[in-house]
Amino acid sequence: MPTPAKTSREALARIARELVEASGPDALTVGAVANAAGIKPPSLYKHFADRAALLKAVEIDVLRELEAHIRAGTAGTTPKARLKSMAHAYRDFGRAAPDRYRVIYSGNAFIDPEIRAACLFAAQPLFEELRAADVPDDRVLPLSRTIVPFLHGFVLMEIGSAFNLGGDVDEAFEVGLETILAGL
Amino acid sequence: MPTPAKTSREALARIARELVEASGPDALTVGAVANAAGIKPPSLYKHFADRAALLKAVEIDVLRELEAHIRAGTAGTTPKARLKSMAHAYRDFGRAAPDRYRVIYSGNAFIDPEIRAACLFAAQPLFEELRAADVPDDRVLPLSRTIVPFLHGFVLMEIGSAFNLGGDVDEAFEVGLETILAGL
């Protein structure tokens, strides 16, 4: 007779997610997750292959949430206004929970097909808006590769307190955005 | 009578640096560094407060090297040409040794005064070129905060294999650079 399951893959992923968001990736230990789920560490391996698989689940979850946050935050009538509000939504997502943001696009795990798919999913809103803005097909990718690195780099540096030389950081973001979207 | 020193702070930092560059930050363990230096792990604490201090020394070292690499790679007569060559030098520095690049601007340790100073040092070449390009004083900071995030984000994504949708990545870098420097 099988012992009743005390937890589930989903519950464990949720706990892992909360640990990361509250205290950073280092707080995501197999012991802490198991403990919060009311099981012993070895039992966790019936649900996830290893700690990396747990972290991967968190990353995918966060990418899904980012996509939803971006869609919800996109507003305006002109293409440029919509792209700007999208960029602000992206930045706000990072600032709202730095340790949540840090888990995405981290490491060199983009080769993993599931991570890759999740990144692609999160990038869809931008692709759609660029096409809606009548950006030619062969310019969508290069332009995305200007916008996303700027956003990613800006957010990482901001949540890492890298902008510590004074000046208005909000204004700098606006200037950068305006510069990049000037051609539209 | 004091026992003769088998190693030094500098030698340990160099070993740490090599471990990170060759196998990533996770390879930087107190045991591995001590072993390579011919001492036992506890002895390392006579030279560095803890593993974090060792990693910090590596980060500062890499930032110094980045500054030198940028200066050496900056060429051209027009301001825009010089800024472009500078950006290419930055990107090349990251691509040449991804695990070396990953240690800089990582974590949220910008509050640390030594890291802060090293980051400032590495940013000097850009500030100087922007001033030489007659960019008004109050625009140097916002413009830097457009260029550096783009470069940092681009390099991180590139070494993380994030640009895996096809297309010419070199061309994308050029497009992004051209877009950002268009106003000069």
Next chain:
DNA sequence: ACCTGAACACCGTTCAAGT
């Protein structure tokens, strides 16, 4: 002054044994 062995708490992970 620097190095060492022994020890501690913690980490991820495996595995045989339980139900």
Next chain:
DNA sequence: ACCTGAACACCGTTCAAGT
């Protein structure tokens, strides 16, 4: 089918003891 205790190799770190 899922959970457990015991065990392993490793990690960072402390400390008393050596020279």
